[in-house]
Amino acid sequence: MRWINKIPERPAAILLAALPFLAIFLAYAIASDIRLEANPQDKLLPAPSTIVETAQRLFTEPDRRSKEILLWNDTLASLGRLAAGVGIAATLSLAIGLAVGLLPYARSTLSSVIAVLSMVPPLALLPILFIVFGLGETSKIVLIVIGITPFMTRDLAQRVLEIPHEQIVKAQTLGASSAVIAMRVALPQVLPRLISNVRLSLGSAWLFLIAAEAVASNVGLGYRIFLVRRYLAMDVILTYVMWITVLAFLIDWLLKNLSRRAFPWMEAGL
């Protein structure tokens, strides 16, 4: 039997999925063990037990000076920025994408400029943003917006264009105006795509957020990581990295479920 036709059974599949995680953990634990054996003061690869202790402390114990739990403050600040940036980007890309996809005039005007703008590396613009918008929240949110909007806009415009022309013609024969076609035919059909776009661009959004926080901030997950880097506090950094991963995973999972709930017609054909 060919390898392309061999399918793992249910228990084997779960085991296979768990295998890489186990391998990573084991590799880390062994490496950490070797280093700690040579030098118990080593800070580079803290033992897994140390990380768990640190995590417990970070999640529950308040800071001595401010009496606040810093990790939750950082999380709230970062998630707020992320939500604002992604929300604005999603709204913008939806509006522009619909216009470009449906209106030939908008397409002629905007499609080249969007294509060029999407090539500008957003991080290279970060200094400009800090100069223009100051070091506050605005510049961080704008960086996320600039970073992910062009890609989402191009994709949504493409999806609108891919709606079968028959449907657009049919809507016209039912008396629909351009606005009604946009709101009742195109918009509902690209909304699922918008959600999957948000899911795809969340990775970049996190990247831009952490980059902006690392450069200039006084609270935030990225800020904290770059702050404790000075003390080589690997246990704190690793806790934060895992926490960010968990958050990203949760957001992705929520969006996936939202999409499934909100658009039952997508799965009607399956």
Added chain:
Amino acid sequence: MSFVTVSNLWQRYGTRSILERVNVDIHEGEFISIVGASGCGKSTFLRMLLAQEQPYRGEIRIDGGTPAREPNLERGVVFQKYSVFPHLSVRDNLIAAESFNTPFGRLSRNARKAAGRRADDMLERIGLNHVAHQYPASLSGGMQQRLAIGQAMNAKPRILLLDEPFGALDPGTRLQMHDFLMELRDETNMTVFMVTHDLQEGFKLGDRVLVFDKPRWDPHDPGRYGATITYDFDARDGGIPFQMKEETDVSE
């Protein structure tokens, strides 16, 4: 009295002629089948009837009105596929036929109730009341086409255009659809244009069968001359030709 008047219609894409000198008068309530070989311009003709395309020369008038520049409420259409909205349930697809003609594409509560009742009547007529709340993707091809026809009829068009409506259906479903369409037509006496590949279907359903073909053929430049209506059959009595178009005058 002619209802749809096609006068001296030409169409060309670039230097390629598709249709030339198409003249035909259609009476109200006639069922017109349009047949012809692939690439003979019958779909182009339908798109021009739909006003999705503008003719290169000539014009199409419905009931003496001004030629349309874009698809509108006067024309209903059913394509081979993609004619219904996948994100609306079967019932909402029928209601859309009324709600899309409003400024915001939505009806007020009362109007929606009335439209819902009419949609239910139509569901009954097209035999889809048992799947009213399903989405089109879960329906069979025949049911989707019935829905598409019902939706087009719900908007009360003056002419109904069918572009190979049964082309993607299996033979059994096709026969059922023929009966369905004939019933619906007897009830409404709508003027219908149907493009089809299937000659038998064309003669079975149509009152008149228009055959599109190229009367002139340049072997060195196949795109030189366009097609036109070469035969206009009376299909009511088993398709005995009542009129053969005179040989088109080439020198004209």
